[in-house]
Amino acid sequence: MQNALTGLVSSVKQALTTECCSVYLADYEQQHFMLMATDGLNPDAIGKIAIGFSEGLIGWVGQREEPINLAKAQLHPRFKVTPEVSEDRFSAFLGCPIIHHRKVLGVLTIQQAVDRVFNEDEESFLVTLAAQLASVLANAEMRQAASESNKNQTQNGQLKGLPGAPGIAIGQAHILEPANDFNAISLKRSDEPDKELAHFYRAVKITKAEFNRLAERMSGHLPPDALAIFDVYHQLLDAASLGREIEQQIAEGWCAKSALKRVVEKFARQFDDMDDSYLRERGTDIRDLGQRVLNNLLDTEQRKIKLPDKVVLVADNVTATMLAEVPREQLVAIVSLKGSVNSHAAIMARALGIPAVMAVDELPLLHWQGQRLIVDGYHGHILLSPAEAICNEYQQLITEDAVLSAAYQQEIGLPSQSACGKRFSLMVNSGLAIELETTAPQYTDGVGLYRTEFPFIMRSRFPTEQEQVELYRKVLEMYPGRPVIMRTLDVGGDKALPYFSIVEENPFLGWRGIRLTLDHPEIFLVQIRAMLKANLALDNLYILLPMISDLAEVDESLRLIKQACFEVSDELAIELPKPQVGVMIEVPSIMYQLPELARKVDFCSIGTNDLTQYLLAVDRNNPRVASLYDAMHPAVLRALYQLVQQAQGLQFAISVCGELAGEPAGVLLLAAMGYSSFSMNSSNLAKIKWLLRRVEMSELALLLPEVLACTSAKHVRLHIHRFLEQKQLLTQLRA
Structure with missing residues (x-):
C-alpha cells in the first residue's frame, strides 16, 4: 500500500500541476491522522508526523467531512505549525476527506506557494479521486488485517x-466456491516453487484439453479463420510465450495464482494501451485465457482441501446447495460476503440454528481459506x-448459550x-432442509410456512409430479391433524434455479413468486396436483x-x-x-385491498422480510444499504398494527411467518x-414459547403505544430492552 500511495501523490501533483500532494490516514486507536505519503513535504516526516483528530486543518477536514479550500492557509486560526513537515513555503491549501461507509479513513491534500483558491475543476477532481480511493x-486495510493475523497468531484481525x-x-x-476472479486474488509468496509449477502445468494441461473440445464442438459452425483463436490460445500457453513469464514469476517465489495474475x-x-483497436481487443483474449487457467488452478486446489472438523462456511453468497455439501455435524457458522440480515443465506442460517455474519465485502474471498475464525452472530463481528x-x-460464552438453550428446551412441551x-399458535417455518430441522413436530401447532422451492433449487431440472408428491406427503404425515401451509414455488430475487x-437488473422487483x-x-x-395427491x-x-x-393474480391462481x-x-x-387457500402479505399494494382479499381467500400470512424491504425501498442483499433494512422501523410496525386491526374487523384469519415472528x-x-x-424457524420456537410464558398481556398493552410513537428503530429497541430489563428477562435471553 505504501508504494501505491507514493505513486498516487506524485501522479496527482503532476496531473494538477501543483507543488505538493499528501495523504494522511486515520488511526482511530490513537485518534490522529498520520502522514503516510507526500510529494512536496519533507519525506522524512512520513510515518512520523501525526495530527490529532481535533487539530490543524487536517483535523478540521476530518471533522467537517467536506473539502476545505483556502487561499492563505497559514493565516487561518486552525492552521497548526509543524516544523518537521517543512510546509512554510505553501499558502494555498485544499484538503478532501476520504470517506468509506460514513467513516473517515483519511485526508487527501494539495498545496501551492501562490495565494489562491483552487478552482472548481481542481476541487471536483480531488473529491472524485478521494471517493474512489476510499x-x-x-479493501487494503482488510487485506492487511488478514495478512497480519496469518503471520502473528496472537494478534486478532477483526x-x-x-x-x-x-x-x-x-x-x-x-471456501466452498471461491470467486474465480483475479480481483479476489491477493499476491502471495511460496517457498515450494516445484509444487507451484506442478499446479500450473496441471491447470494448463486441463485448459488446453478444454480448448480442444471447444474447437471440435464449434468446427461445424465457424469458419477456419475464426477457429484459429484456439490455436492462438495454445501458443500463448506454451513456454515460449505467457508460459515462460509465469514460470519465471514462480521461480522468483510467487505462488502459481499470483504468478498467473x-x-x-x-x-x-x-x-489495452495500444492505439490499434484490433490489438486492444487482444487484451480481452488474454484475460479470457487467464481466467480459464485460474478456474482450473482453483478447482484443483479445491479438490485437495479436506473439510475441517468445525466448518465456518465462507462464500461470496451462500446458497442452499453450498449448505447441502457440508455435513450438518461439521457446519458451525456461515459468513457471506454479500447479503443482509434477511437475505436467503441468513434465513437458512437461522433455520439451522447456527450463527451467521453477512455483508463482509471488504476482504477478498481467497484470504479466508484455512483461517481460524470466531464468528459472533450477535454483533456481526469476525x-x-x-x-x-x-x-x-x-x-465460555458458547457454554453459557448452551445452558440457556437447555432451559428453553425444558419448557418446550x-x-x-x-x-x-x-x-398463542406457535408454528414452524420449514422446507429449507427438512432433514436438518430438528424440533419435534409434537411440540408445534403445525407448519406456518413450508418453502417448496428447496427441492427445485437442489436439482438440475424441475422435479417431476411424483417426486413432489412423495416429498409433500412426507411433510404432511409429520403433522397429522395440524395445518401444513405450503407456499407455491417462490423463486427469483435471491433464490435462483440453476437450470x-x-x-434482471432489479430481481426483487421483477419476475418472481406468483408472477x-x-x-x-x-x-x-x-x-398443485402434487400437493393435492399428497394430501389424500x-x-x-x-x-x-x-x-x-x-x-387479478388471486383470481387466476x-x-x-x-x-x-x-x-x-x-x-x-x-x-x-378443496384445501384452504391463503395469500402472503408482502407487497404493500395488497395491504390496501384486504376487504376484497378476505372475500376471495380463507386466510393471509404476513411475510415481514419482503414487506420490510418494499416499504423501506431497501434491497436487503445490497451491503451498501443493508444497514437501513430494519423490521423495527416505525413505518413497518405501524403497517403491521393497521393490518391486524383491519383483519380482526373483517374476521379474516391472519398470521405472521416472517423472521420478525422468531x-x-x-x-x-x-x-x-x-x-x-406466529410461524418461525424451529431453532427459535423453544425460546419464544419460554418468553411468552413470562409476560402479561396488560404489560404489553402499556408498551405498545410507546413503541408506535417512536421515530426510529433505535428508539423502538431501547423501549423493548427497558421492558425486558424491568422484567429481568434481558440477561436470560442471551449469554
Whole structure:
C-alpha cells in the first residue's frame, strides 16, 4: 500500500500541476491522522508526523467531512505549525476527506506557494479521486488485517459485518466456491516453487484439453479463420510465450495464482494501451485465457482441501446447495460476503440454528481459506486467527448459550400461552432442509410456512409430479391433524434455479413468486396436483400464494387450483376436498385491498422480510444499504398494527411467518398488537414459547403505544430492552 500511495501523490501533483500532494490516514486507536505519503513535504516526516483528530486543518477536514479550500492557509486560526513537515513555503491549501461507509479513513491534500483558491475543476477532481480511493483503502486495510493475523497468531484481525443469525462459533474457514476472479486474488509468496509449477502445468494441461473440445464442438459452425483463436490460445500457453513469464514469476517465489495474475494483468494492460483497436481487443483474449487457467488452478486446489472438523462456511453468497455439501455435524457458522440480515443465506442460517455474519465485502474471498475464525452472530463481528486466550473467552460464552438453550428446551412441551393465560399458535417455518430441522413436530401447532422451492433449487431440472408428491406427503404425515401451509414455488430475487436462469437488473422487483408461476401454468399446475395427491386421506394441506400484488393474480391462481382439483378428482375418480387457500402479505399494494382479499381467500400470512424491504425501498442483499433494512422501523410496525386491526374487523384469519415472528422483541410487539399466530424457524420456537410464558398481556398493552410513537428503530429497541430489563428477562435471553 505504501508504494501505491507514493505513486498516487506524485501522479496527482503532476496531473494538477501543483507543488505538493499528501495523504494522511486515520488511526482511530490513537485518534490522529498520520502522514503516510507526500510529494512536496519533507519525506522524512512520513510515518512520523501525526495530527490529532481535533487539530490543524487536517483535523478540521476530518471533522467537517467536506473539502476545505483556502487561499492563505497559514493565516487561518486552525492552521497548526509543524516544523518537521517543512510546509512554510505553501499558502494555498485544499484538503478532501476520504470517506468509506460514513467513516473517515483519511485526508487527501494539495498545496501551492501562490495565494489562491483552487478552482472548481481542481476541487471536483480531488473529491472524485478521494471517493474512489476510499473503497481501495478500506479493501487494503482488510487485506492487511488478514495478512497480519496469518503471520502473528496472537494478534486478532477483526472484521465487521451485519449480524445475520444469533450465536457464537469457533471454527476454520472453508471456501466452498471461491470467486474465480483475479480481483479476489491477493499476491502471495511460496517457498515450494516445484509444487507451484506442478499446479500450473496441471491447470494448463486441463485448459488446453478444454480448448480442444471447444474447437471440435464449434468446427461445424465457424469458419477456419475464426477457429484459429484456439490455436492462438495454445501458443500463448506454451513456454515460449505467457508460459515462460509465469514460470519465471514462480521461480522468483510467487505462488502459481499470483504468478498467473501478475503476468496476465501485465500483458492485458499493454494491449489495452495500444492505439490499434484490433490489438486492444487482444487484451480481452488474454484475460479470457487467464481466467480459464485460474478456474482450473482453483478447482484443483479445491479438490485437495479436506473439510475441517468445525466448518465456518465462507462464500461470496451462500446458497442452499453450498449448505447441502457440508455435513450438518461439521457446519458451525456461515459468513457471506454479500447479503443482509434477511437475505436467503441468513434465513437458512437461522433455520439451522447456527450463527451467521453477512455483508463482509471488504476482504477478498481467497484470504479466508484455512483461517481460524470466531464468528459472533450477535454483533456481526469476525475475529481472524484469534489468540488462544480470546478463544477461551468466547468458548465460555458458547457454554453459557448452551445452558440457556437447555432451559428453553425444558419448557418446550408446555402450553403456548402468556402468563395471564392468553393462548398463542406457535408454528414452524420449514422446507429449507427438512432433514436438518430438528424440533419435534409434537411440540408445534403445525407448519406456518413450508418453502417448496428447496427441492427445485437442489436439482438440475424441475422435479417431476411424483417426486413432489412423495416429498409433500412426507411433510404432511409429520403433522397429522395440524395445518401444513405450503407456499407455491417462490423463486427469483435471491433464490435462483440453476437450470432456469433469470437475469434482471432489479430481481426483487421483477419476475418472481406468483408472477413467474402464473406465466408458466405448467409448473404451477404440476405443483398443485402434487400437493393435492399428497394430501389424500390426511386433509391438513393449506396452500399459500407468494408475492401477490394484484387481485387479478388471486383470481387466476384460484382458477388454476380449481382446474388442478378437477384433474386430480377425474384422474383418481374420487371426490377431492378443496384445501384452504391463503395469500402472503408482502407487497404493500395488497395491504390496501384486504376487504376484497378476505372475500376471495380463507386466510393471509404476513411475510415481514419482503414487506420490510418494499416499504423501506431497501434491497436487503445490497451491503451498501443493508444497514437501513430494519423490521423495527416505525413505518413497518405501524403497517403491521393497521393490518391486524383491519383483519380482526373483517374476521379474516391472519398470521405472521416472517423472521420478525422468531425474534424475542418482534414477537412481543406482534402479540401486543393483537397477533396470536406466529410461524418461525424451529431453532427459535423453544425460546419464544419460554418468553411468552413470562409476560402479561396488560404489560404489553402499556408498551405498545410507546413503541408506535417512536421515530426510529433505535428508539423502538431501547423501549423493548427497558421492558425486558424491568422484567429481568434481558440477561436470560442471551449469554
